[in-house]
Amino acid sequence: MTEHVAGPGGAADLDRRLADAIERLGHGLRSLAQRTAREHGLTPLQQQVVLTLSRQPTVRREVSALAAEFDVTKPTMSDAVTALERKELVTRSPGSDGRRRLLTLTPTGDEVARRLEPWDGPLLDALAGVPADDRATTLHSLLRVIADLQRQGVVSVARTCTGCRFFRADTHPDPTAPHHCGLLDVPLPLADLRTDCPEHQPATA
Numbered sequence: 432m433t434e435h436v437a438g439p440g441g442a443a444d445l446d447r448r449l450a451d452a453i454e455r456l457g458h459g460l461r462s463l464a465q466r467t468a469r470e471h472g473l474t475p476l477q478q479q480v481v482l483t484l485s486r487q488p489t490v491r492r493e494v495s496a497l498a499a500e501f502d503v504t505k506p507t508m509s510d511a512v513t514a515l516e517r518k519e520l521v522t523r524s525p526g527s528d529g530r531r532r533l534l535t536l537t538p539t540g541d542e543v544a545r546r547l548e549p550w551d552g553p554l555l556d557a558l559a560g561v562p563a564d565d566r567a568t569t570l571h572s573l574l575r576v577i578a579d580l581q582r583q584g585v586v587s588v589a590r591t592c593t594g595c596r597f598f599r600a601d602t603h604p605d606p607t608a609p610h611h612c613g614l615l616d617v618p619l620p621l622a623d624l625r626t627d628c629p630e631h632q633p634a635t636a
């Protein structure tokens with residue numbers, strides 16, 4: 432239930448400062464992404480596509496899936512992919528239905544992805560300085576917020592535990608592993624909650 436305690440030091444004030452902090456993080460990461468993308472002659476969206484294609488299972492390497500993933504329109508994503516094809520970083524090949532639509536990195540694209548991979552190193556370094564327990568509870572809290580935003584339609588794609596139909600909240604007494612995965616039938620330690628689970632199915636499905 433939402434708390435409504437206004438004024439300095441109240442819950443509403445804390446929420447405001449948390450929202451400001453998350454927004455500040457977003458600005459910092461966007462500027463970091465712009466810098467690394469520019470260094471490789473890419474736009475931030477093209478950089479995200481290259482990195483995603485290097486990690487995604489084949490089934491999600493399509494313009495429409497990438498557009499949903501990054502909350503952009505299909506024409507915008509199509510333009511980004513066309514630019515990457517021109518730069519010889521990406522090729523399209525026939526999907527299972529025979530149409531030309533499956534996206535794959537070229538060997539040059541693979542090399543660029545490898546060089547882009549540490550783009551968010553400063554963030555990972557900063558996180559490494561936070562105690563492990565705090566990181567686990569922060570992950571838990573952020574995933575709860577993401578699941579809520581997904582329910583409100585603000586976040587479109589998130590294959591996280593907290594938005595999954597197999598997620599059983601508060602099933603175990605252990606505060607470090609209170610939740611349960613109904614599919615794998617195992618407790619879910621806070622530190623192991625997933626942000627991109629291949630088995631994820633939306634809670635609303």
Ligand code: SF4
Pocket residue numbers: 590591592593595596597598599611612613614615625628629630631632
């Ligand atoms: S299936 Fe994956 S996303 Fe869903 S609860 Fe289990 S581990 Fe989490």
